[in-house]
Amino acid sequence: MTKSAKIAITIIFIILLLSAGALFVYSYMAKSSQLTAEIYQNGVLLHSIDLSHVTSAYELVIEGESGSNTVLVEPGAISMLDATCPDHICVKTGKINSPLMPITCLPNKVVIQITGSVSDEFDIISY
């Protein structure tokens, strides 16, 4: 195996370990008691919801130029109930309760992101 191949495999392993590490950090942040869900459209923050203070479930409708999204807010979790986009990947994502994964509806440019209060310095993790 040539030297360049060995370096390449090392780089791949480093990326793999860093990604796995980041996922562990995300799941740790999920265990924090205060979960805030932020709903963005076109980069503009529309709603900031404290999920741990939600007592009963309710729905939010977000209107955009190319369609609308219906968001279901529950105690401790948020999910996309319905959308007018063709793929419905946002609906299939299901409920989220950690910063591990946001819910995105790219055609309508809606992003739902959960931020944990444990470590505020981890606003963005990039490599």
Add this chain to the structure above:
Amino acid sequence: MNTKKLTTLALLTCVSLIIFVIESAIPPLVPIAGIKLGLANIITLVVLANFTPRDACLVTMARVTLATIFTGTAMSFLYSIFGAVFSLLLMITMHKIFVGKYLYLTSIFGALAHNAGQIIAALIITATPAVLFYFPVLMISGIITGLFTGLCAHYANVYLVKIVRKI
């Protein structure tokens, strides 16, 4: 470019397009946006292994354009182009570094670059820094799918090289 080479490249573009369309018809295994097998990259790797980098760019760009016309929207074209350009640049570089060997390693880097390109496209289009949270998941899936696609391309090339080299 002589006619035989042109026809072979056109055929390979067709095969790549068919693979892409069939793969997009399969319901997603994992409901995370952006995770897919990327089997059409097998053809890109085969072209990269048997022809010049310019030919690989031709085939890939033609396939991306046609695929968007058949199955996509103007939005998906932007994402595809970002992914394809990043992926091609890195794959051509790595292919040169590896002197044509280790096709599966080139493929992994191609997959990683493709996913990174799509995240950057999503960042620009949705203007939300929160999409960067997707990076770890897409990097891991990129390594896995890149390895799988690369191995497929490697073993396909064992047979294809005999047909394709007759140009």
